[in-house]
Amino acid sequence: MWRRRGPAQRPDQRALHAGFAGPAGLALLFLAVPVLALVYEAATAGDVGDRLTNEQTLAALRLSLATSTLTLALALVLVTPLAYLLARAEFPGKRVVDTLIDLPLVLPPTVAGVALLVAFGRRGVLGSPLEASGIELAFTTAAVIVAQLFVSAPFLARSLKAGFEAVDPAYEAVSATLGVSPLRTFWRVSLPLARPALVGGSVLCWARAVGELGATLIFAGNFEGRTQTMPLAIISAFQSSDGLAGAIALSVILVAVAFALLLLLRVTGVEPRARAGS
């Protein structure tokens, strides 16, 4: 077991820390109360178990996990080289690219959905050539992934770019003088040293994909078993005869799964290789 070393407590900062404890507690309360209320309501309602075994819920949950995971995988493959280039290479239009990456972060997801539909929909700019080659995107499971990728990949790109920038180029230079090719240097040095950014960015990216609603609704629609992810299922439940009760059960399931996965990532991913203290 390795020791966790916190920052040393300075006596002269005690008053500051005590003063900050008030607002910090309020913030924590604000974040915790809705989640706890959800859990409490679900527990007293007692139908979470039934909902979980409900075929529609299971399908939505499976779809959410599958699409968000695929989205993350795709984002990792596509965005990692982009982030590295932005951090290390000089090329014309670099600032434009940098800004373009930020755009999906500030766009409302519904706008993203409309934009995707205009681009890849059947009547979209790229729709007809895609259709001609037998690919139909809109209102399919693939569209769910495309929508999630569009809104969530920028989170990974931002984080990884900052992570690569924080890696001293001297490490890569030394690696080269030790006879190691640039590509192998990337795998052996640059990527491992950017690991906290990689994991942090992945968590953000995945979480954003799981929560994706607006763009999915417009570009992929709300079809049970095909494009209905958990957030869409919750909206559907909320608007159905079941009302709030159904939404609560589904929400608490999503919260539990998301929490478990985040925790798993934190524990396995962020902390560096454990070492016995000397």
Add this chain to the structure above:
Amino acid sequence: MLRVDIGLTIGAFELALDFAVDHELVVLFGPSGSGKSLTLGALAGLRTPKRGRIEIGGRTVFDRALGINLPPQRRNVGYVVQQLALFPHLDVTANVAYGLGGLDRPARRRRVEELLALLKLDGLDRRMPVELSGGQQQRVALARALARPTDALLLDEPFSALDEALRSDLRAELIRLRAELELPVVFVTHDLREAHLLGDRIAVLDQGRILQFGAREQVFRAPASRRVAELTGVQNIFRGTVAGGRLEAGGLPLHATVPPGVDGAVDVTIRAELCNLRRFDPEGPLPENCFVARVTSELAFGSMHLLRLAPEAAGVPIEVEIATRPYEVLDVPSREHWVVELPAPDLHVFPARTG
């Protein structure tokens, strides 16, 4: 053998160098910004010169005219950068073995063991870089640079982050290693004492040019120019003139070898430790280059004293360095007046810089 003749431009800075290093340790000495690190970068293949040729270990690794430019990974150069750059996510063994991908596992382990023994790192093989002291990190960086077959070793101010005791340990180590390795070693430093201690030969760099390249003693005793004298810490630099074969500098009439053709304004230099201090005898004769002077201030550095003496007749103050023992034997504080001798062989006369 390492041979360089390159030109390189970065913005307004221009580097133009031509030198060769045999199986010896050459110190690139110069102020910060003189192009020392840039030179190492060009040798290692991390910077591309705009003209010239680099030959390392009998191979041409760079030749602009022939279009040869081997990447760093094919230059067989051990390079220790100033910040060391030990891979923080790898332990000592993995750091040292980093470049040994071509060997099988047992051979790699043997090589790492050899290097850890060579650099007195035994027992630290499983430590992470953050768990090492500054001196140990330094040794690991050296071991890593030497792990692969190397045709030259480049060291960029490797001891700059260490305290004085550790530095002298490691310098001694480097002197031992240099004898064992039989490699050209290029050592960059802006530390005068380090340059003097380690360099078989010293290249004095300033603003991207080599001002002087020669044996250590030669560079220190006989600077090639006023600028070299300044950079190598010569304390006494006097403005003067040569007129009709007579030399006068800082208001002192001097006798020294004046290079042929030098006439008019000159600079005259002499190191403080090469000036002689004698007891003043009012009855005795005053030979040439000797001046009666009064101690006006002094600095004690422990092992030596730096005295500033003002000549009784005309003349600028002269700085004289004297070791502590002779200082005590002469009992310098007991007298006010002394004779300072500026030995002619150690006086150097240069035409004055214009502008």
